[in-house]
Amino acid sequence: MSLLIRSSYVSHLNHFQFLPRNSKSSSFPDQIPSRFSFVSSFNHNPFSNLVYKRNPTMQSASSMAVKSSLIDPDGGELVELVVPESQIELKKAESESMPKVKLTQIDLEWVHVISEGWASPLKGFMREDEYLQSLHFNSLRLKDGSFVNMSLPIVLAIDDDTKEQIGSSRNVALVSPQGDIIGSLRSVEIYKHNKEERIARTWGTTSPGLPYVEEYINPSENWLIGGDLEVFQTIKYNDGLDHYRLSPKQLRVEFDNRKADAVFAFQLRNPVHNGHALLMNDTRKRLLEMGYKNPVLLLHPLGGFTKADDVPLDVRMEQHSKVLEDGVLDPETTIVSIFPSPMHYAGPTEVQWHAKARINAGANFYIVGRDPAGMGHPTEKRDLYDPDHGKKVLSMAPGLEKLNILPFRVAAYDTVEKKMAFFDPSRAKEFLFISGTKMRTYARTGENPPDGFMCPSGWNVLVKYYESLQESETSAKQPAVVAA
Amino acid sequence: MSLLIRSSYVSHLNHFQFLPRNSKSSSFPDQIPSRFSFVSSFNHNPFSNLVYKRNPTMQSASSMAVKSSLIDPDGGELVELVVPESQIELKKAESESMPKVKLTQIDLEWVHVISEGWASPLKGFMREDEYLQSLHFNSLRLKDGSFVNMSLPIVLAIDDDTKEQIGSSRNVALVSPQGDIIGSLRSVEIYKHNKEERIARTWGTTSPGLPYVEEYINPSENWLIGGDLEVFQTIKYNDGLDHYRLSPKQLRVEFDNRKADAVFAFQLRNPVHNGHALLMNDTRKRLLEMGYKNPVLLLHPLGGFTKADDVPLDVRMEQHSKVLEDGVLDPETTIVSIFPSPMHYAGPTEVQWHAKARINAGANFYIVGRDPAGMGHPTEKRDLYDPDHGKKVLSMAPGLEKLNILPFRVAAYDTVEKKMAFFDPSRAKEFLFISGTKMRTYARTGENPPDGFMCPSGWNVLVKYYESLQESETSAKQPAVVAA
Secondary structure, three states: OOOOOOOOOOHHHOOOOOOOOOOOOOOOHHHOOOOOOOEEOOOOOOOOOOOOOOOOOOOOOOOOOOOOOOOOOOOOOOOOOEOOHHHHHHHHHHHHOOOEEEOOHHHHHHHHHHHOOOOOOOOOOOOHHHHHHHHHHOEEEOOOOOEEEOOOOOOOEEOHHHHHHHOOOOOEEEEOOOOOEEEEEEEEEEEEOOHHHHHHHHHOOOOOOOHHHHHHHOOOOOEEEEEEEEEOOOOOOOOOOHHHOOOHHHHHHHHHHOOOOEEEEEEEOOOOOHHHHHHHHHHHHHHHHHOOOOEEEEEEEEOOOOOOOOOOHHHHHHHHHHHHHOOOOOHHHEEEOOEOOOOOOOHHHHHHHHHHHHHHOOOOEEEEOOOOOOOEOOOOOOEOOOOOHHHHHHHHOOOOOOOEEEEOOOEEEEOOOOEEEEOOHHHHHHEEOOOHHHHHHHHHHOOOOOOOOOOHHHHHHHHHHHHHHHHHHHHHHOOOOOOO | OOOOEOOOOOHHHOOOOOOOOOOOOOOOHHHOOOOOOOEEOOOOOOOOOOOOOOOOOOOOOOOOOOOOOOOOOOOOOOOOOEOOHHHHHHHHHHHHOOOEEEOOHHHHHHHHHHHOOOOOOOOOOOOHHHHHHHHHHOEEEOOOOOEEEOOOOOOOEEOHHHHHHHOOOOOEEEEOOOOOEEEEEEEEEEEEOOHHHHHHHHHOOOOOOOHHHHHHHOOOOOEEEEEEEEEOOOOOOOOOOHHHOOOHHHHHHHHHHOOOOEEEEEEEOOOOOHHHHHHHHHHHHHHHHHOOOOEEEEEEEEOOOOOOOOOOHHHHHHHHHHHHHOOOOOHHHEEEOOEOOOOOOOHHHHHHHHHHHHHHOOOOEEEEOOOOOOOEOOOOOOEOOOOOHHHHHHHHOOOOOOOEEEEOOOEEEEOOOOEEEEOOHHHHHHEEOOOHHHHHHHHHHOOOOOOOOOOHHHHHHHHHHHHHHHHHHHHHHOOOOOOO
16 A cells, blocks of 8 residues: 555545444435545446445354354355364374475465465465456355456465475475475475466566566476465464564454444554544444444554565554554554565555455445555566556446445645645645655655654654664675685 | 367266256256266356256346347347437537547447447446446446456557547547548547557457457557447448358247247357358257257357458358358257457456457357467467366356356367277377367368368368469569559
C-alpha cells in the first residue's frame, strides 16, 4: 500500500452507497452523506454484503472449527496444519526416512502462511490443478461449485536432483534453511515450473527487476511440488517479534474476546503516518455511525519478504507501537499483528490475496487504497499498475463477495491546518502530497517533515533507522583491517 | 489445434467416466468401456453436465430470443446487434455526425464476432470493468451473480488523436478498412491500453514473435474504447466463402432443422487428415452408444486472422469440402461452417474462447486435443504452452460448466494397418506421428504422405496450394520487367 494516499478515484465508485447496519437496503442510500464509499465485493449487488451477519450460513459440521461470528473462513473451516502434540514424535521419526526438500526463507514463510490457514481452504503447496486455476482464474472452485479467491500461486520449487531423489515416493520431509526437518508434504505431485508463464500471468510483465522474481523465482528450479502440508510446530522466527504473529485462529479469538462486531483490516508495509491514521479513525467513526457498537481495527503489517528499500519489519513494528503509545491510534480498539506472507509487489493480483487472507483472519471489512501492492515499473518511468486497478479488480474478484471493500479517500498534508486531512479539491494548492520516496528522503537527510505528518516519537524511529543505515554504509566503505 | 494428435494425456483424466444419456450417474461408470473420456467442464462434478437437457432452465422471457433445445447461449439470450431494417437509414444518417473510429481488418473481424453473438452476453467492445475481469479472471460476472466465460479481451484500440476527436461524445461511428461506416459504438468509455500487461496476462509471455501481438497489438495505440455495438448489416467478406459463415442463430436453426439431439464442435485451423476424421467419426459413434439418436458434427474452421505459415482459409475450405465429398466425413451428419474469430495462438487462454463461442452457436459437446491454440515458443526451442494445460484449464474454467468437454485420444499413422488409428502403446514402434510441419514439408516437396493419411482429393488441394506458392515465390524472384 502506497504511503501516498491521493487523487480522485472515489468519484467513479459513487454508485456504491453507504448502508447502515440492519437498515432496509433500498431506502437508505440517498439519505446518508458519505465521506467514503463502501463497496461490496461485487458491484452488481452493492448491498448484499453490507448486512451484518450474526448467523453465518456456511458453518461447517465440525465442532473443532474456529469461527468468529463476523465472517466465515474460506471453505467454511479454518485450515490448521500443526501436528497434534501426541503425534509429533511419531511424525518426526517417520519424516526422517522420507526424501528431503530443502526450503528457502521465503518457502518457510509460505509454510507458515499455509499451516495457519491464511490461505484456507488450501491445505498445502499447490498441486497443478490448483496452480492452473490460480494462474488463470485467480480463484479455486470448491466441490460444492462455489469459488474461493486464490490469486497468487502458492508453490514450492525443486530442482532435478531433488525430483530424482523423490522418485515415486508419496511423501517428502521439509527441511528449514537452518537444516531442521519442520514438517512434511504428503501425497505429493511434481509438475513443470514454467517460470516465464508464472511471472507473466502473476505480474502482467516479465520485465527484469521485480523484487520477488529476482529474489526467489529466477533462482528457483524447473519443477514444482504440491501436496498436503503438516508442520511439527508453529513457525517461529525468534526475532523478538513472534508475540506479534497471531494466527488467524488467535485473531478470531481476540476479536471475540474484545466483543468486536466489525473488524476492519488495514494492510501495510510502510510506517504509519497521520494520513493513514486519519483514514483508520474515520473508518471507525463511519462504522459506528452505521450502527456497529464496537468496530475493531486490525493494523496488519506484512512481515514476510519485502524489497531492499522498504523499511524493515522490526523498525516498522517499533514505529507502529509509538503511534499507538502516542494515542494517534486507540489501543483499545486496535489490534496490531504481523501478517506472515512474503510480498510479491504484484498489484491487482496480490491485493486479492491480501484481502482473502484477512477473511480467514476474521476481518469483514478491508480497506484498499491507491495502487495496492504496487510499485514503479522496474524499467520504465511509470507505475507498474494503473493505480485504480487494484481497487477495481478487488471489487470484482471471484470469492470475495462476503468481504466489504472500503476504498479510501485521499489524504494529504493540509498546509493551512498543518495536519493530514482529506484532500479538498476546491483548495488543491493548499495540500502537499508526501510520497514514500519523499518521506524516506526526509528521514535519510535528517530533515523534519511538516508538523503533523507523523507523531514525533514514530518519526524518531525512522530517523534512527536511517542514521544507523548510513553509519553501517560508512563503515562498510572503510578499508578492511583484518585480512582473510 | 495441432495436426499432431498424440501422447498419453488421457491417463490422468481417467476419473472422468463415460456416461450414457439418461442413465443414473452413480451406477454406470465402471461398467462401460470407454475409448475416450468425457470430461464435464469441472472435474469436481463430472456427471452433472452429461445429462441431456431437453428443457433448459435458463430461458429468457423474450420470445425473440434464439434458442436451441440443446444448450443455452451465455447470459440466456443470444446477442444480435444488427440494426433492424426499418431503422438502418436513420441510424446511418445519425452516424454521419459522430466522431469516427477507423477499424483494422482484425477489428472488423471482432465486430463480426460480437454482432452475431459469438461472445454473448457481450454487447460491444469491452469497457474497462469487462476488460479487467477478462484479463484477471477469464470470466465475467452477470447481474445474477453467475459467471460466463470470457477469456480473451475483446477490445478496440484508438490513438491519441481519435481520443481527442471523440472528446466527450457519447457515441462514435465505426469505419471499415474500406472507408464505409458500418455501425456505431454507443455510450463509449475510453481507458488506458497497457499493452505489456494485456500481452503478459493473455499469452503468459511477452516474447517477441507472437503473431497476433506483432500483427495487431504492437502497432495499436495507447487507448481502448468500449461501448455498445450496433452494425448496419451482417459483416460480409465477398470472398466466395460467405455462404459458409453461418451465425450462431443460423447454426441453431440448422441444428434444429436436422433434429440434432447432440452437437459436437471441432475447432480447427488446419487441413483435416484421417486422424481427425477417425476421431470425429468415433465421437459420433460414442454419442450414439450413449443413446443420442442424431449427433451432429459442427466442423468449424477458424476464419479470421491466422499466422502467415498456416494454410489460408480458402484452401482449407476446399480441402474440407473434398473430405466430405470423399465420404471421409458424412455430409448427412456434418455441418461445415466458418468461425469468424481471429486467432490469438494463446493456448489455454484462447481455447476457453473457442469453447465458449461454440456454446453460443448451440454446440453442447466440444472436442479438445493436444496443445489447443498453441504454437512453438517464438524464441525458445519448446512448445509455448504445456500441451496438456489447454485441456486442463478448459475442464476447470468458470462459465463452461454446461459444456461437455471431450478430450481426444491419440491418433497416429499405423504402418502395419496402413491407416490413421488410435495409438496403441503396446506396439508403439509401428506408429508414425506426422506433425503439421512434416505434413507441410510433404506437400511442399510434392512427396506423398503414407497411404491413408489423408484422402487423395484433399491432399491434392494442399499440393496445388504449395505449388502455387512456389510459383509465386519464383516469379517474385524474377527481375521486374516493367519499370515504375
